[in-house]
Amino acid sequence: MNDTCLAILAGRGTNEFLDEWSARFARKWMMRIAFSDHLASMRNHAFKWFRDECTEEWLIMVDDDMVPLPETEALLEAKGDIVGARAAARSGHESHQHSLSMGCVKVHRRVVEGLSPPWFQFGYTADGADVASCECLYFWQRAVDAGFTIVKSGVIGHRFPVTVVPGDSGPTFLLDHELRDRRRSTAVSP
Incomplete structure (x- = not known):
């Protein structure tokens, strides 16, 4: 993987599976970008780093809550200007089924140089109160x-914080957003 730079969007904790998978990439071309609430700016930072500081042809950008699987290898071999691995959303269904998840993506230099920044940004409702x-x-x-040619190839696991609650008919698994919703719906008013 000497023709590839790797950017890991990090900060949500350690991920031994991703660390093991990423060991094949040349260390001089690997960057960990500190996680913030501004995911678009993190991705823009990775693209800027690749454009300005790397000389390689490919960038692989992966979020640190992704878990490479044997099926993820297909992404490395696939042809296309942009190749994304299929990943699960919190619902358990494929994230961005009709477009492309950026959770684990391989991007050719011509894409980064061919599109002007910002490469990433959120869209908002007309009043700016919600993400559209x-x-x-x-x-x-x-x-x-x-x-540009966009291809989906391979799959990658996606880690989510989960709370396990015992029950009479077996355990219930709650993702953090489900737990928040459950707590809000049963909150006692003062």
């Missing part, structure tokens, strides 16, 4: 409009 579209969709649409 994610940074993945913004990037995907710009790449499609510019005529």
Whole structure:
């Protein structure tokens, strides 16, 4: 993997599976970007680093809550300007089924240099109060409009915080957002 730079969007904790998988990449071309609430800016930072500081042809950008599987290897071999691995959303269904998840993606230099920054940004409702579209969709649409070849290849696991609650008919598994919703719906008013 000497023709590839690797950017890991990090900060949610350690991931031994990702660490093991990423060991094949040349260390001089690997960057861990500290996680923040501004995912679009993290992705823009990775693209800027790749454009300005790396000389390689490919960037692999992966979030640190992704878990590489044997099936993830297909992403490394697939042809296309942009290759994304299929990943699960919190619902358990495929994330961005009709576009592309940026959780684990391989991007050719011509894409990064061919699209002007910002490469990623969220779309908001007219009043700015809610997110209408994610940074993945913004990037995907710009790449499609510019005529780049986009391919889905391979799958990657996606870790989610989960709380296990014992029950009479077996355990219940609650993702953090489900736990928050459950707590809100049963909150006692003062």
